[in-house]
Amino acid sequence: MALYAQDVYQALDELRAITSMGLEFANNEYERKRYTRLRSIAARLFAKLEERPVEQVAKEFHYDNWLHVSPLSGAEAAVFQDDRLLLMKRSDTVLWAVPGGLCEVGETLAETAQRELWEEVGVRGRVIQLLGIFDSRLCHSHTKAQLFHVIFQTELVSGSPAPSAEALDVQFFAEDNLPELAAGHAMRVPLLFKLVRGEISPPYFDVP
Numbered sequence: 001m002a003l004y005a006q007d008v009y010q011a012l013d014e015l016r017a018i019t020s021m022g023l024e025f026a027n028n029e030y031e032r033k034r035y036t037r038l039r040s041i042a043a044r045l046f047a048k049l050e051e052r053p054v055e056q057v058a059k060e061f062h063y064d065n066w067l068h069v070s071p072l073s074g075a076e077a078a079v080f081q082d083d084r085l086l087l088m089k090r091s092d093t094v095l096w097a098v099p100g101g102l103c104e105v106g107e108t109l110a111e112t113a114q115r116e117l118w119e120e121v122g123v124r125g126r127v128i129q130l131l132g133i134f135d136s137r138l139c140h141s142h143t144k145a146q147l148f149h150v151i152f153q154t155e156l157v158s159g160s161p162a163p164s165a166e167a168l169d170v171q172f173f174a175e176d177n178l179p180e181l182a183a184g185h186a187m188r189v190p191l192l193f194k195l196v197r198g199e200i201s202p203p204y205f206d207v208p
Contacts, residue, residue, distance in 0.1 A: 075116065096178075096180060113125075181192075
């Protein structure tokens with residue numbers, strides 16, 4: 001495949017992902033119409049690239065079939081300071097969690113962790129090392145689809161942690177004084193302390 005064509009495929013995949021996310025969280029019919037139109041444009045370009053019927057590609061874009069044949073992936077930023085872990089009180093569940101979220105098309109897992117840290121608690125960070133990869137089924141996360149939680153140890157670069165639209169509160173917690181944790185974090189958070197101390201060699205992964 002020519003490099004130019006690969007670049008176009010990746011760009012169209014990003015557009016497809018953006019429109020799918022936009023339609024999922026659209027607040028009104030006007031937003032839905034704009035995202036639907038953008039998805040149609042991306043489908044037409046994709047069809048042109050592959051010399052396929054537009055109707056066929058549009059149907060694939062509409063149903064996002066690829067989402068249902070492979071697990072999703074998300075990344076989290078574990079920030080430690082004086083043996084305490086940075087946690088945010090999520091606005092949706094009112095429970096505490098490590099900053100993180102779903103990966104976006106076009107970014108690496110490490111970039112996702114750094115972006116989510118900035119968007120959710122307002123600080124810039126730099127990924128230091130991979131701490132672990134956790135299967136949502138095995139750590140009992142409440143997700144609608146199987147999800148791999150990829151957690152990176154991240155150091156603060158600039159800014160001070162602060163609440164946001166997604167975080168009602170932000171604090172550092174010691175291992176022996178943890179708050180009520182969100183689903184899945186009750187298993188992952190204690191392991192993060194052990195991984196950072198070297199009691200368990202990182203990265204953690206679920207043994208077959």
